[in-house]
Amino acid sequence: MIDTPAIVTRDLAKRYGALQALAGLNMTIPRGAIFGFLGPNGAGKTTSVKLLLGLARPTSGSAEILGQPIGERASRRRVGYLPELFRYQPWLTAREVLLLHCELAGVDRAAWSREIEDALAVVGLQDRGSSRVGTFSKGMQQRLGLGVALLGDPELVLLDEPTSALDPVGRHDVREIIRGLRDRGVTVFLNSHLLSEVEQVCDRVAVVDRGKVIAEGTLDELLRSDTVRMRVSGLPRGAKDQLAPFGAIDEDGDWLVVRGVDADRVPDLVAHVVGLGGRVHAVEPRHETLEDRFLRLLSGD
């Protein structure tokens, strides 16, 4: 069982009336992966998560999570979920919400109180466990939702924009929580548009746009690392043109930006600049950020 992937989808599609919310999603997410699912507003991220959890029904295609067909009760047995719209019973206390989900998730009765206290501590609500959820701030509710998603030792956790209401400390906490999950071998499916965040924790990403995956892979595969930035002074006018064979040249203030350089040609580039009379103060190989890549993808490049 454990050798089935965490998530497999085959041409999973969803149509709302005339609107194709998801147009044939094909992906395989191995166990233990931290998977970032990116896309602009309305791309179909939340729709995908709802289909995986059986909250919405696919128009066509099929999928399995943890080896079970979606929509079946068994598929949701070891799954934690933080909805994009995180709302919990306002008339319950935080502890009671967690207790409810312990029961729903079939957690062993003997483990309830430990699970609940652990969850409260991990999301930083240990002092507010006895407060009614109705008195919580938005960020506190999202923290509670995160705690709910972590209950009962899940094998797969689906987080739909888990930091949308959180302060910087909360965002940092979430990254730590996700790293903790990775260390325990839990698969994480993370919907987000916060690219820097995804960059910091995910090992695989897919980019969706208008219901279609337009790029998928590990961050290394997806992001170019062939740009070099150099701070150079004293380069004679016109000398830059002679650098053209190394790549596309650009200027950014004091900095010279060269795109499309092979990593092992960087020393040659520096030698060449020096040979042309330039004084080199700094050399930085620069990875493309996910944001650059994202914008490039969406602009149809």
Added chain:
Amino acid sequence: MLVLLIARLTVLELLRRRLFLVLIGLTLIVVALTSWGIAQVTTVGGRPMTRVEQVTVVSQLLILVGFMFSFTLSFSAVFAGAPSLSGDLESGTALAILARPISRAEFVIGKWLGVIATILIYALPTTALQLFLVDRIVQYVPPHPFEFVGFMVIEGIVVLTLALALSTRLAGMVGGVVALILWGVAWIGGIVGGVGLVLNNATATHIGTATRLILPTDGMWRGAVWALEPATIIAAIRASGPAAAGNPFFASEPPDALYLAWTAAWIVAFLGLAIWSFQQREI
């Protein structure tokens, strides 16, 4: 059992949201007032009442109080049932719950049982107290006290099941209004049917029969009325001719077994409809 978990959660919600505390508070005031009122009806035209007169008056007063119970029970069933599914869907609390290994059927049945339990929590002590007080004050017990409570609770369950089925598709307010209008229509339909009997008008009689079948709330209310009527009164009103059939506060006979079976089937069918409709819903 996840059904019982959802039922418990529903009861807790209704209790914590104070609807039922308010309802019980108000009902206790009414019970106190009617008991006090009943204690006052001891004389007629300056002379002490005979026992027959007293039983007549008290039993008719009890029927009016019974109507108040039937009314508040039906209304609270609607207020609790109509927003129960739609409210969770609108607020988003359903997302986290239904993503757990629970079936939609378990969720709907749990909600249904939870509201029924709350109805019982409300109806049993208040009606028992009312009947007990009347017994203490004027030593009168209606002929079928258990049937009275039973019919009223079934009436509440019928209208709750209707509200719950509507709640799978309509917003709480809309579903509640629809359920209450239908409940009122059924009540009027019962009167129309009775008038049809009196006037020997087939169309009116058929309308009455149709509403009794489409929504068996008024049929159950008539059962509750019958349970409160002393045999002497039934005999007297019967003797006065067929006109009594048009009176919504009178019933000469309890609902027959066939009609009770129909009502049970109606409840099962509408609960099934609610489950089916909720299963089709996208969350």
